[in-house]
Amino acid sequence: MSDCGCHHEAKNAQERKILTIALALNATMAVVGGIAGWIGQSTGLLADALDMLSDATAYAIGLVAIGRAASFKANAAMLSGAALLLLGLGVLFEVGRRVIYGAEPASGWMIGTAIVSFIVNMSVLRMLAPLKSGEVHLRATWIFTRADIVANVGVVAAGVLVFWLRSPIPDYVIGTLIGLYVVKEAGEILVEARRARRGVPMSDGSD
Template sequence: MSDCGCHHEAKNSRERRVLWIALGLNAAMAVIGGIAGWIAQSTGLLADALDMLSDATAYTIGLIAIGRTARFKANAAWLSGSILLVLGIGVLVEVGRRVMYGAEPLSSWMIGTALLSLAVNVSVLRMLAPLKSGEVHLRATWLFTRADVVANLGVILAGVLVLWLDSPYPDFVIGALIGLYVIKEAVEILGDARRAQREAKA
């Protein structure tokens, strides 16, 4: 019996459905987290929101890449990693600005928003689990979401410490750590993408 390509089409359909759901959830949480971070004067929440926005971008690129060539997928993963790297550096710059000029983060907003983001990201991570061993552009989306879960936990911890110590510095520290973690994930994705690009050329 010849291969009609039906399995491949079905696989692409499942991937699209998962990525569309992940895209919608992350875009919504990026907006919610960004507004909450601004209101709460929290670098941790703002960093988390930027991370969610980068995820939404990665899912969009993943959707575009489905069914394309291996080289296109490798380039899509490289673009995702580059965007994440820029956002990570931007977070560190914002943390530095707030340390210099001061801020009074609101712990209740930090904890509440981060808990909501954590629930969303754990759900998305479970949906993306089958894709983590897939092609390079799909692995990138799973890595993005894994970074989000770590960031959410960090913001919750920062909120608790801000409340307990009555100091903004836990928020600054967590914001900086999230920025550094985002940069680490970006480097990992870029390395994966470079390997895929070499394989595609070969």
């Protein structure tokens, strides 16, 4: 009876449920944030929306990886990290473009949208907490969401400064910082994916 695999199947079902909810929430907020960033001319919001879109991609990959071989999961995490790296570099490019051509970010859109995103991401992070010390493809999803929360706080702070200083510079700064942070997180995922491929134990997420 102990070899029926029931516990393993229940664990997979729980992971699938968590990732499905997280995917739906992040995909929704990516659309909302992207629209708000476009209307509000905010590089910070656009960067945040792209970050959440990358989260949704990671959750989708995580769903596909459930129940698959360890090598497939490591490759899924590698794909997530590569996608995040490209998005981070894309954000940095967009910031540079707006610095050159100019923009007038709307602080109200920045603050309001970022607060909603923060609430959503905190909820998702709590759901993902049991997965952060799990297999590499699951830890990647937790890292994505942790990065989002930092970005949300930064966008709120930048929105306040944009309103106070009447300058777009804080928005450019937070857009740059989010882009750099995203690149850093992508590097962390890629390193862990390579370690998983070699069979090296992952870090425990206590950093």
